[in-house]
Amino acid sequence: MALDKMQMNLLKTIADLEKVPDGAFNLRLDGGLAMRNNTENITIETKQDKPGIDIYIKAGTKNERVDIPVIVSKTGLKDLVYNDFYIGEGADVLIVAGCGIHNDGSEKSEHDGIHAFHLAKNARVKYVEKHYGEGEGTGERILNPTTEVDIAEGGYLEMETAQIKGVDSTKRVTRAVLGDKATLIIHEKIMTHGKQSAETDFAVDMNGFDCGAHVVSRSVAKDNSHQHFTSLINGNNQCNGHTECDAIIMDNAGVTADPKLTANHVDASLIHEAAIGKIAGEQLIKLMSLGLSEKEAEEQIINGFLK
Amino acid sequence: MLELQNVSFQVDSENGQKEIIDSVNLRIDERFVAITGPNGGGKSTLAKLIMGIYKPTAGKIIFNGVDITDKSITERAQMGITFAFQQPVRFKGITVSDLITLASAKELNTSQVCNYLSEVGLCARDYVDREVNESLSGGELKRIEIAMAMARGTELTVFDEPEAGIDLWSFKNLISVFRKMYDKTNGSIIIISHQERILNIADRIIVIADGKITNDGKGEAVLPELLGTQSATDACTVLKNKVDME
Ligand SMILES: Nc1ncnc2c1ncn2[C@@H]1O[C@H](COP(=O)(O)OP(=O)(O)OP(=O)(O)O)[C@@H](O)[C@H]1O
Ligand SMILES: [Mg+2]
Numbered sequence: 001m002a003l004d005k006m007q008m009n010l011l012k013t014i015a016d017l018e019k020v021p022d023g024a025f026n027l028r029l030d031g032g033l034a035m036r037n038n039t040e041n042i043t044i045e046t047k048q049d050k051p052g053i054d055i056y057i058k059a060g061t062k063n064e065r066v067d068i069p070v071i072v073s074k075t076g077l078k079d080l081v082y083n084d085f086y087i088g089e090g091a092d093v094l095i096v097a098g099c100g101i102h103n104d105g106s107e108k109s110e111h112d113g114i115h116a117f118h119l120a121k122n123a124r125v126k127y128v129e130k131h132y133g134e135g136e137g138t139g140e141r142i143l144n145p146t147t148e149v150d151i152a153e154g155g156y157l158e159m160e161t162a163q164i165k166g167v168d169s170t171k172r173v174t175r176a177v178l179g180d181k182a183t184l185i186i187h188e189k190i191m192t193h194g195k196q197s198a199e200t201d202f203a204v205d206m207n208g209f210d211c212g213a214h215v216v217s218r219s220v221a222k223d224n225s226h227q228h229f230t231s232l233i234n235g236n237n238q239c240n241g242h243t244e245c246d247a248i249i250m251d252n253a254g255v256t257a258d259p260k261l262t263a264n265h266v267d268a269s270l271i272h273e274a275a276i277g278k279i280a281g282e283q284l285i286k287l288m289s290l291g292l293s294e295k296e297a298e299e300q301i302i303n304g305f306l307k
Numbered sequence: 308m309l310e311l312q313n314v315s316f317q318v319d320s321e322n323g324q325k326e327i328i329d330s331v332n333l334r335i336d337e338r339f340v341a342i343t344g345p346n347g348g349g350k351s352t353l354a355k356l357i358m359g360i361y362k363p364t365a366g367k368i369i370f371n372g373v374d375i376t377d378k379s380i381t382e383r384a385q386m387g388i389t390f391a392f393q394q395p396v397r398f399k400g401i402t403v404s405d406l407i408t409l410a411s412a413k414e415l416n417t418s419q420v421c422n423y424l425s426e427v428g429l430c431a432r433d434y435v436d437r438e439v440n441e442s443l444s445g446g447e448l449k450r451i452e453i454a455m456a457m458a459r460g461t462e463l464t465v466f467d468e469p470e471a472g473i474d475l476w477s478f479k480n481l482i483s484v485f486r487k488m489y490d491k492t493n494g495s496i497i498i499i500s501h502q503e504r505i506l507n508i509a510d511r512i513i514v515i516a517d518g519k520i521t522n523d524g525k526g527e528a529v530l531p532e533l534l535g536t537q538s539a540t541d542a543c544t545v546l547k548n549k550v551d552m553e
Pocket of ligand 1: 318327344345346347348349350351352353393
């Protein structure tokens, strides 16, 4: 099957893909499978008991990329999907997921993706996820991603998640359990405008000896939008946990940061930093003194902040 | 090129109005002018008034015959005024190369960005992609601020203590930066400085204390006076008075 221009554009925005890739690939379009490609090391299978896919990555797989974009282009569609990733011992892969909603209609379109990552010993994953909404309609665009991560000894998962634009409402839930010497790194970027709302909820159980977690959220809230950031880190062993929530607030927006740290082990070292504030006046002044207008200066500062 | 007519800047303080800049009259046409004077004298405030960061509470500022008193920072920048801050600003996510490119107001390729960085003694490769954030040292930040002023290359550039925090080795480079700048812009450079070596090479030295011009003239005339007394004694008298009071 061929994708139309609007669908291709969404694919470019969320997955940076100009064409269907050669590697492992699964495209979900309007609630069903549209395209799939397996490789020697990576197998994608449709789940039998519920909507979604299982992705198996063989032990030792190196330098491969898996793309599993989702496109919702119909108004009134509510799409729920379960994707499970099984990453074999010592594998090292890039996984790119993303969801683009194009809603020209008046009914709400929603995609709820539940992604579970099971990392075997010493597996390494870089997971990139982008969310984006567009369309002229009055129908809401809703994205509720859930990410569950289970990292075995020595494993490493780095997650980059971004909600770029146009999503009216989102509830983003991330749960992680870390084994011995496992590492979890999360960088989240969110921008909300209009009347949008975004809720982020991270919880990490640091169970393994010498495991580490580094969760950083950067966000910009404009207009009348609202954001709520919750994080919970449980240090149950000797470990290093760090969360950071850094938000720029503009116009009449509202941001709440609600971090919690629990240490259940004397050698658990946990830190949380949170900062919410408007753009620093001196930053605007510096850029204006380079000849930028106030609005251009603001854009540069926000773009840099969310880069 | 630049003229200040009776410029004052008042702020509200605990004990009523405070005159930070007090009826300053000044006309600058020289290529290389140094402004000096005791800490808290009003030098940075004067620079901010020139850039439009502060609006004078009285008086007028004229640039190339145009009254810019009510012009915004952006307008002044576009008319050809640049101000390198005493305390450069840090940004999250904006890189050195982003700032230099914005400063130059045109697309630059990496090697052009690198040239500016090399001019200020930074090994370009290590810096182009660095974020201008907390991770940069004070001296590095000052050099990037100078590189930005070079990249702008406007008719008037005001440097606020550019040498502060920069190590000795780079002093020579700094001077060569100024030389290059006025070869290129054919304009004027105003340097706020406490450094004798910088004052030595200025065409003219203006001394500002307590918001007023207390001395102004050719370097040969002002410098000897300045070195004998000025800044040092001011601070001492203040301290001495304090001790006497106790
Ligand atoms: N916005 C302001 N509000 C109140 N007081 C101010 C403001 N800006 C500056 N001042 C005060 O005005 C005086 C002059 O400050 P300014 O920064 O211009 O001094 P300076 O000559 O640049 O000193 P230095 O050599 O230490 O850099 C100081 O006493 C300072 O505290
Ligand atoms: Mg100063």
